[in-house]
Amino acid sequence: MEDEMMEGGVVKKFMYVNRKAPYGTIYALESLEVVLIAAAFEQDVSLIFMDDGVFQIKKGQKTDGVDMKNFSPTYRALEMYDIEKLYVCKESLEARGMSEDDLIVDVEVLERAALQDLMDEQDVVFSF
Amino acid sequence: MLHIVNKSPFEKNSLEQAISNSKDGSAILLIEDAVYAAKSSSSVAEMVKGALGQKTVHVLGPDFNARGFADEDVLEGVTIVDYSGFVDLVENNGTVQSWV
Amino acid sequence: MKFGILINEGPYQHQSSDSAYQFAKASIEKGHTIFRVFFYHDGVNNATNLTAPPTDDRNVTLRWTELAQEHDVDLVVCIAAALRRGILDESEAKRQNKANFNLADGFRISGLGQLIEAGIQCDRVVVFGD
Numbered sequence: 001m002e003d004e005m006m007e008g009g010v011v012k013k014f015m016y017v018n019r020k021a022p023y024g025t026i027y028a029l030e031s032l033e034v035v036l037i038a039a040a041f042e043q044d045v046s047l048i049f050m051d052d053g054v055f056q057i058k059k060g061q062k063t064d065g066v067d068m069k070n071f072s073p074t075y076r077a078l079e080m081y082d083i084e085k086l087y088v089c090k091e092s093l094e095a096r097g098m099s100e101d102d103l104i105v106d107v108e109v110l111e112r113a114a115l116q117d118l119m120d121e122q123d124v125v126f127s128f
Numbered sequence: 129m130l131h132i133v134n135k136s137p138f139e140k141n142s143l144e145q146a147i148s149n150s151k152d153g154s155a156i157l158l159i160e161d162a163v164y165a166a167k168s169s170s171s172v173a174e175m176v177k178g179a180l181g182q183k184t185v186h187v188l189g190p191d192f193n194a195r196g197f198a199d200e201d202v203l204e205g206v207t208i209v210d211y212s213g214f215v216d217l218v219e220n221n222g223t224v225q226s227w228v
Numbered sequence: 229m230k231f232g233i234l235i236n237e238g239p240y241q242h243q244s245s246d247s248a249y250q251f252a253k254a255s256i257e258k259g260h261t262i263f264r265v266f267f268y269h270d271g272v273n274n275a276t277n278l279t280a281p282p283t284d285d286r287n288v289t290l291r292w293t294e295l296a297q298e299h300d301v302d303l304v305v306c307i308a309a310a311l312r313r314g315i316l317d318e319s320e321a322k323r324q325n326k327a328n329f330n331l332a333d334g335f336r337i338s339g340l341g342q343l344i345e346a347g348i349q350c351d352r353v354v355v356f357g358d
Contacts, residue, residue, distance in 0.1 A: 010348055017225070019145075027236075030269055030309060037340040043348065051145065116151045120129055124347040125225040127355050128236055128269065132354070134247075160243045190250070211254035218251075218352050219229055219260070228236065228244075228357035 012123040013044045018053035019127065022071070023063070028056045029071050031128040036074070039081035046118065047078075049107070050089035054096060057088075057103045075105045089115055130221035134160035134228060137172040142227040144175065152182035155221045157214065158206075159188040163195060168203045180205040188214060231255055232346035233265045236357030238273035239288035240281070244356040245274050249291055251354065256299050264302040264346040265292070267335075269357070272310040275303070277332035289332050296334030303335045304342045 016035055022028040038045055049057060056072070063070040078086070086107045093099065093109065100109060110118065119125070131150050135142040143165050146156055156179065158166050165172050166187035179185060189199065189208040199208055209217065218224055233252060237244040252262050267274055279289050296303050305315060311324065317337050321329035331337060347353050 012348055014344075014347060019227075027269065033308060034268075034340050034343065038344050041341070041344045041348065043344070050149075051141065112148060115149055119149060119225060120151045120154075120223075122223050122225075124353050125223055125355075126234065126343075126347070126353070127226050127228050128357065134244075134357075159247055191247075211250045212258060214251055215255045215258050215260065218231070218255075218354060224352055224354050226355035226357065228355060 011042065011044055013046070013121060014038060014124045014126065015046045015048060015119065015122040017125060017127040018047060018049045018056055019051040021052040021055040022061070023066065023068055027128045028053070029069075031126075032056075032071060032074055034126065034128070035078065035083060036081065039078075039083055044085075045083050046085040046087060046122070047083070048087045048089065048110075048115070048118070050092045050115075052092075052096075054088055054092050054098060054103075057086075057105055057107070058098070059102055059104045061104075072104050078105070087115070087118060129154045130217050130224045131156045132224060132226045133158055133162040133165075134226070136161040137165040137175070138170075143172070146225075146227045147175065147179045147183070150183060155184045155186065155217055157186045157188065157209070157217055159191055159214070163187050163192040163197070166192060166202050166206045167197065168201055173203055176203055176206065186213070186217060229351040230261045230263045230349065232263050232350035232353040234343065234346075234353065234355045234357075235265060235267050235271040235274060236269040236355065238270040239279070241270070242358055244358065245271070245288055245292075246286075248354075248356040249288070249295070251356075252295060252301065256295075256301075262299070262301045263350050264304055264342065266343045266346055267303070267305045268309050268340075268343065270313065271357075272305050272313050272315045275305045275310070275315050275332050275335040276330045278330050293332055293334035305331070305335050305337045306343070307337050307339055310337055 317331040
């Protein structure tokens with residue numbers, strides 16, 4: 001499968017950096033829309049949640065009272081699109097009094113050095 | 129890798145994050161409101177100086193000047209570039225990450 | 229080199245479109261190619277032809293239009309973001325049953341795939357945002 005992808009065209013490492021909280025601004029929602037489209041391009045996709053971006057994947061979001069669409073379940077659907085590389089900045093998570101148990105998806109929690117390495121190996125970095 | 133920061137360091141943590149999450153040998157470019165971090169004296173000058181050993185730090189001159197600072201107001205070790213220099217940084221440092 | 233540009237903010241409110249324009253202009257002057265400028269989030273507002281800034285100020289939209297015409301730069305506005313914010317070309321206006329359309333010359337409306345394609349095709353992608 002991987003060989004086929006290589007033959008079919010270029011496979012680049014794309015990273016989507018999520019540093020903004022949901023609802024207060026539209027960045028998180030529209031960023032997720034890009035990721036869903038990106039899945040169709042068979043590139044090597046990673047998502048990183050850091051700073052207030054960790055709030056995007058907080059469990060238990062209930063948006064009825066603000067009449068906005070709760071898009072957090074969509075993060076759980078990413079797996080079906082073969083987007084499985086979800087990373088969270090450990091420091092950001094801890095600073096906000098949260099742990100992996102508070103998150104709606106399975107993620108890999110990264111310390112600073114691992115995060116530096118991950119960013120450094122990317123070909124394209126999209127931040128919204 | 130080139131890390132572009134456009135936020136005032138007095139308002140947001142973007143510069144701090146760019147510095148601490150970039151590897152040694154990276155370049156950091158300050159544009160828009162991030163240029164305030166390039167002043168020779170301020171409460172963030174020490175943080176920028178601390179990055180200078182391992183990383184190069186550049187400030188976009190047109191943005192710095194627009195905000196009332198002359199080239200001689202820049203922190204020692206920070207390089208002033210124009211838009212042409214911005215383009216060179218993009219060309220010469222591989223992947224670009226904007227800390228928007 | 230081949231550069232791609234992503235603009236996430238609208239004109240005037242934020243400097244990102246100005247910074248992106250100056251970067252694009254300098255890149256072209258140095259012999260690089262701007263493969264595509266993709267407008268997303270409120271960045272789609274750069275593409276309205278209904279702006280009328282004071283005469284002593286820069287005209288952000290017109291500057292992009294002229295850059296596109298002079299240097300064959302592909303200016304792409306995200307369709308989903310544009311429809312949310314009232315940026316329409318003639319065919320979208322018809323499809324959405326709207327009386328008017330306002331997409332400025334030199335811009336075209338298309339899907340997010342155009343952004344990913346720019347990432348694949350370009351040597352570098354530079355993001356300008358808030």
